[in-house]
Amino acid sequence: xxxxxxxxxxxxxxxxxxxxxxxxxxxxxxxxxxxxxxxxxxxxxxxxxxxxxxxxxxxxxxxxxxxxxxxxxxxxxxxxxxxxxxxxxxxxxxxxxxxxxxxxxxxxxxxxxxxxxxxxxxxxxxxxxxxxxxxxxx
Numbered sequence: 001x002x003x004x005x006x007x008x009x010x011x012x013x014x015x016x017x018x019x020x021x022x023x024x025x026x027x028x029x030x031x032x033x034x035x036x037x038x039x040x041x042x043x044x045x046x047x048x049x050x051x052x053x054x055x056x057x058x059x060x061x062x063x064x065x066x067x068x069x070x071x072x073x074x075x076x077x078x079x080x081x082x083x084x085x086x087x088x089x090x091x092x093x094x095x096x097x098x099x100x101x102x103x104x105x106x107x108x109x110x111x112x113x114x115x116x117x118x119x120x121x122x123x124x125x126x127x128x129x130x131x132x133x134x135x136x137x138x
Contacts, residue, residue, distance in 0.1 A: 023127025027076075030117040030124075034073055034089075041066030055099050068092065076121065083132060086125050093118045 040048055041062040052059050072092055076085025093114035100111040126132050 019127050023124045023129070025124070026120055026127060027124030030120045031073060031077060033117070034069060038066045038069040038073070041069070055103060076125075079129065082125055082129055086121055089121055090118055 044059060044062075048062065049059055052062060057065075069092060072085055072088040074085070075081040076089055078085075096114040097111060100114075105111050122132075126136070
């Protein structure tokens with residue numbers, strides 16, 4: 001038996017062009033940073049080696065983390081799969097928080113930094129995606 005979705009279940013939510021653009025910008029900031037971050041996972045420099053050692057990761061793991069991050073980002077930037085990408089990025093960023101807690105990094109500048117990005121990713125998606133907006137319309 002198939003479930004049907006109708007207007008009563010998900011009422012229409014109006015978007016203005018300003019809200020859509022604000023969502024794109026709000027989404028674009030963390031996406032740009034995370035693309036840069038994933039790029040660093042594919043190079044081996046003294047800074048990357050030092051950061052990996054501090055986090056307790058072998059340098060050989062970095063390219064795999066880069067592929068995972070790029071895959072999640074690809075899902076997030078395409079409108080049809082943006083919600084799935086947001087869920088996966090939330091998990092990825094949660095892992096980053098756990099690593100920062102484990103190595104006792106400063107709270108506001110390091111440990112909560114991935115949470116700030118998660119809020120921006122979901123806030124941007126809320127502003128630019130009617131499906132996500134409808135979930136909160138009731």
